[in-house]
Amino acid sequence: MSVPIIEVAGLTRRFGGVPAVTEVSFTCARQEILGIIGPNGAGKTTLFNLITGSIPATAGQIHFDGRDITGSSPDQVARLGMIRTFQAATIFRHETVRENLRRGALFGHIGRPSWLLRGSVREASRAARERAEELIDFLGLVDCAEQEGGNLPYGRQKILGLGIALAARPKQLLMDEPAAGLNPAETREMGELIERIRAEFGIGVVLVEHDVAMVCRTCSRIIVLNYGKLIANASPDEIRSNPEVIEAYLGGDVEDA
């Protein structure tokens, strides 16, 4: 396979001596859907925040698309093409759906005030409007395009959040608990959406998730964390039969995935 899009080597993070993530290493290939699971407090979210640059790493390295992004800020990482979504539906509540998506598409181009002086802004804003239209159809938000984000039902707000990330034309998506706060039907819909994104846009996804069933259904490969250490990195089937994973979940109900 080609050079992996994300390479994490020996990533460690301690909060005042308490190790949250220790020596985690893995790679993620292009267009792959990789899941990260583990019991509560296993360090999933910390790992996620380390990769997206929200919190600095104590040790270890992160490479994205062949570049070392260790210690970069969230907006630098975003401008390189790795866009994240949030656990809670995070959108511009007072703006219309269309404006939310337009901003998603545009802000990648005008990351810094100096970029506004480049000639390409006019052309970029036209492309942004087109991108917004495209995503309104893709995400099925045609009927509520003019509504304010804050007034949408929670499920659709999360989809809009994902839409904003997609609008920014990411090379790689990182999703923080996409299924959080969704009912089973919405969770299934979110899983299918992620697969459609990979199929139609060729964008790989790394997602952190509690709903193991949804992860096994959607992801081609799964990483399992426990007490901040990586204990498994394999396909969903191998993970289901891995004794260490079962023991970590202490009889967690892995069978009925």
Added chain:
Amino acid sequence: MTAPWPAVLPHCCAGRHMLLAQILSNGLMTGLVYVLMALGFTLIFGVMRIVNFAHGELYMLGGFATLILFGNLGWNYYLTVVVAAFGVGLFGVLLQSLLLKHFIGRELSGMIMALAIAITLQAGANIIFGPEEQSVPRPVTGVLDLGAAVVPYDRLVVGGFTLVILAAFWFFLQFTRWGLAMRAVTQDSEMAAVQGVRPGFIHPLAFGIGSLLAGGAGALMAPIYTIYSYMGELPMLKAFVVVILGGLGSIPGAVLGGLLLGLVESFFATMYSTTVATMIGFALVIVILIFRPRGLLGRTA
């Protein structure tokens, strides 16, 4: 700017320790008044998250209360201070329940409302009492000569009153139910609310006590300086610096910050000039706000 300090005192090198003692006593006395002002200010911010720009005007009301009660009506001075303090305290409760109640938690709008109150009070005083500086006859005169330093009796009275008020305030915080409730609200208002602390009661109480402290400071300082409508501006400034030094919302911070600023200012003002001392006060604020926003003893903002 006068020359660096050794050259400033050509005549009495022997007097150097004398001078330091005098600087210390000046600094302590001023510092105690700063503590009184800062305590009220930080309590109000701690409980209501509002920067009380009208704090200086509450100090002024204390001053004018002394002018009327002690100056014109000839009441006993100590009675005047107590009545003035509680009067301004009640006025503070009124201000909170009528105007500031709607701004709890809304920091910026709350600050602008406090500014509006400050402008109105100052202009009102200007209309009623006129623009000139007025004085009241000195209740306490004479000087306590400690050999190395000289402390005017009236400053001692102010210091004494401040210590009494601080002790009462500390007792209130540590040993009364309301005091405990107020400390809880300062630490975490949501958690306190969950525990059944009714903000509807604690907030007016906190603002009332804050006003009482400011009114008391004004009443105490009125005879020492002059009384005029914009007399609250400078003490307000000092309360700012002290509270940021000690940590916004931190009560022990206000005490430490007040004494520290009093001494630092007294030293630099005597050795160099008052403007240098003021500049140092502000420079401290800038440095602290940047590198340690929660101040020396403040909790994380």
Added chain:
Amino acid sequence: MHRTAIATAAALGTLLLAAPTYAETLRLGVVSALSGPGSAWGLAVDGGVRIAAKEINAAGGLKVGGKTYTIEVTSYDDKYKAADGVTAATRLIEQDGIKYIFGPLGSASMLAVKPLYEQNEILALVNSYSDKVLDKNTKNIYRVLPTTREFIEPMVKWVKQHKPGLTNVAVISPNDETGWASQALQKEYYAKHGFKIIASELFERSLKDFQPLLTRMIAAKPDIIELDTTPPPTAGLIIRQARELGYKGAFVKIGGPGVPEIVNAAGKDFAEGTIVYVGADASDTKYKWLESEYQKLYPPPMNSFNVFFYDAANMLFESMRKAGTVGDVKAVRAALEKITPFKGMQGTLSWTGKAYYGSDHQLLVPVFVGMIENGEEKVVTKIDQ
């Protein structure tokens, strides 16, 4: 003075006499500190002019050139600040069309409005201690109040004669134009008469806590603390805080009279024995009359600024009578310059100033040496100049 619409932005523009001088009313303007720190003096300026005008109106109005004028005084507050001074002067000159203005009081305001007065040829009777007010090409501005330069020498000489033992002098003045100018004079004349200047301090006008500054000053062991042009209430505070810090020496205040405020702020016992420059003898019967008139106008105690501006107003009226006109400012100005020696309320007044300022636009008045005794201002002697 109305500018026609087509007037280009050329420099001065001609003096259009189309100013609407109503036949029967003479309008006088006052720009002074009616509120804020300098209001004790500012109100006295306004009071002096108003009392003089009231006196004339009561006696049937000002008879000039066959007509009788009732006098109307319009005064605006400059809050002792330059910005408000210009706004006030602009309003008097351009909106009210007034040609004769008294004040401003403070140096900052005065220097700010000076170009306005000169450009619009306003006959202005001002005070302000700064020595930048009058220069060789000053045409329209006259200072009717003695500055430190005019009374410092007789005062210092008197102190030398009557207080032989005192040599070390420390000077304290406000940190602005007024203070800089007067402090320089204090140092010059005290040194000239055998005193030794051992310390000099400048303070911000808003300062109240003088303990640090006085601790430093007293450590230098002065015999005299010269309070110079410090405003009276602040001077009182300084005296009290110095006494509290153990200062036993003498206080002298050559400049900015205002004994009631000093005694009020310092307390009777601390202020005892302070030597002050006094503008006018308060025990004089005419002064008492002026004081009673003044109390009807403003609450704060009267001070000698009132006398100077009462005399100045009368000098202006007398010049108008001599010139036989009210509208022609040039003629009134010419008469004013020849009006002295003029019999003022408490002595003869005369023009001076050519030697120091370049033009004889500075009024010289008799100097009174005063002493604070038992909280009262007692005039010790009168020195005619």
Added chain:
Amino acid sequence: MRLAAAVLILVGLAAWPFIYDQPFYVHMGVMMGLWVALALSMNLMLRIGQLSFAHGAFMGLGAYASALATMRLGIPFPIAFLSGGLAAASVAALVGPIFLRIRGVYFALLTFAFGEVVVLTFVEWVEVFGGNNGLFGIPKPSLFGLQMTSRPAFYLFALTFAVLSFIAVRAIYNSQFGAVITSIDDNEMLTRSIGIDAPRYRLAAFCFSAALAGWSGAFYAHYLTFISPEAFGFWTPVNMVVINVLGGIASPWGPVVGALLLVPLPEILRDAKEYQVLSYGILLMIFLLFLPDGLVGLARRWRGRWRAARSAEGRSAAGLEQGKREKRAAA
């Protein structure tokens, strides 16, 4: 049609001082122009959710820079005027990166302290700034040798300055730059997560706002021909905030309406001197309690433009906190 109406109003505004030549009201017009620009510069700061008390100092820096450039360095007026804004902006660029990391009330206190230190420097450094006395005899503005002394000419200068400031600020709000800074104030975490370098945008807004205050200072200096430190103290930014709150923070029209209402107030109440300040305080209280969106917000609601009003309300004084609460909830 709207453009025609705008041009007509502009011509009317420009012409009246020449027809109805009442000097004092022309003086009012000039001061209104000045305060429109100052209020707009504060509006920009409120738009990024960071009320600044240093803008009096920035105005002072602009004033002294321009005055000293013309008086002591003999620089022609147009360049000196521009240097006023640049001086303020460069100081803002110097302190911005550190100050802007601090938010809300702490930022207000920090800028307050910074403002006081700058004013104290004006007072203490007498050789350069003239101390408490300030600077006198600042030359009147002159364009290509033609000195602007007549008051109506000054009024034209003030009018153009105010209109240009309004157009500039409005252009910012309507442009992509405006969308970014509104997004940052609305939800900074989300805006950063899609690629916006928020600190740099905030710095750019801070510098432009300081520049606008600096130009206003330069204009003020050359109009009054003298400046003194206390004109640039704490009360100047307070007045800017009052104008914004009364006019309405949500739109650039707020500062314009606020300035037109508040600037003449002290002069109208001239004869009742002390009541001017009292009316300021009471008006501010009333608006904060009952009309948080100011006059413009009120006008919008009357005209029934619900959507605009609702989205504007998101950033109004009342909404100033909603943004905060949301951010706290989302963080």
